[in-house]
Amino acid sequence: MAAYYNEFDPGAAAWLRELIAEGHIAPGDVDTRSIADVQPDDLTRLIEFTFNIDQQYLLAFSAGRMDAFTADGVPAGSIDGCPWTPTDVQAMTWVQSGDTVFIACRSWRPRVLTRTDVAAWALEAWEADKGVGGALLQPYAKFAPAPSTIKPSGRVGYVNIVASDPSFAAGHVWQMVRYAGCEIVITEVHNPWSATGMPMQVLPPSVRIALNTVAPFRVPAPTCC
Incomplete structure (x- = not known):
């Protein structure tokens, strides 16, 4: 397999060819183009x-x-x-x-x-290997904006998934999204905000919490430096 050398200076390129010919460096090709002109295909x-x-x-x-x-x-x-x-x-x-x-x-x-x-x-x-409930042990990347959330309409069977921000595209069909540690296979994309999917595991239930006061959740006012 030939080595690749890049040297746009004619004198230095000639010297490299002599070194190759005398066996001092690995046999190869000397490319005299500017490195800016070298394409990935090359x-x-x-x-x-x-x-x-x-x-x-x-x-x-x-x-x-x-x-x-x-x-x-x-x-x-x-x-x-x-x-x-x-x-x-x-x-x-x-x-x-x-x-x-x-x-x-x-x-x-x-x-x-x-x-x-x-x-x-x-x-x-x-x-990927499979874990509990058939969940795939594979990494996931969040492709939607960081604050975005999704909400499924049910826990089993076909569910409608609503996103808080434009998140879905046609190419997501038959791909998986992760929700609360479970996986949902996207079977149809209706629009950027809505899709239909099939949960691979039973999704956890949603919980509605009624508060008598919001005092414990009050955010203190920021202080100036």
Whole structure:
């Protein structure tokens, strides 16, 4: 696998080519364009993969593809049809555990890259484990404004969900939202404020509290510095 060098100064670029020719640095290509002109499509992102002290790899991620190489630069398997674009390649993050690499990016569902043999790899979508009541043990991100809330019309079966702020979009159908530690699968979006969903667990009951006085909830006036 060729290395990538970027040097817009002609003299320095020529010197790099001489070093490559004499074997002082890794073989590769010298790109003389300004770094501002280099596009994501032009670059491959490399990560180290260590299975054990005798089996170490370099994984090369490019648009829609992963190529593996041994520490000696010998090809050791590849995968086509990967979901990442050139922009994703530069933005995605990963972590290795044993023979597995977990890859994440905001553009698609996390992927699990597994070394299945010395020169064989498998890529599949990450599946969350299930907890009590079938709840998926997966992280959630709040996509609506921080003060926004949702209110379901019931606890089981199909429920109507009303949001306090514009929160729903057509792309949320068959996605999950979390409510009070439970999950609701969105089955239909009516408008940005309303959707229909199916709770995956029995939702907790709502509680109405009547107060004789609001004194305990009084907020003191702010003091000036």
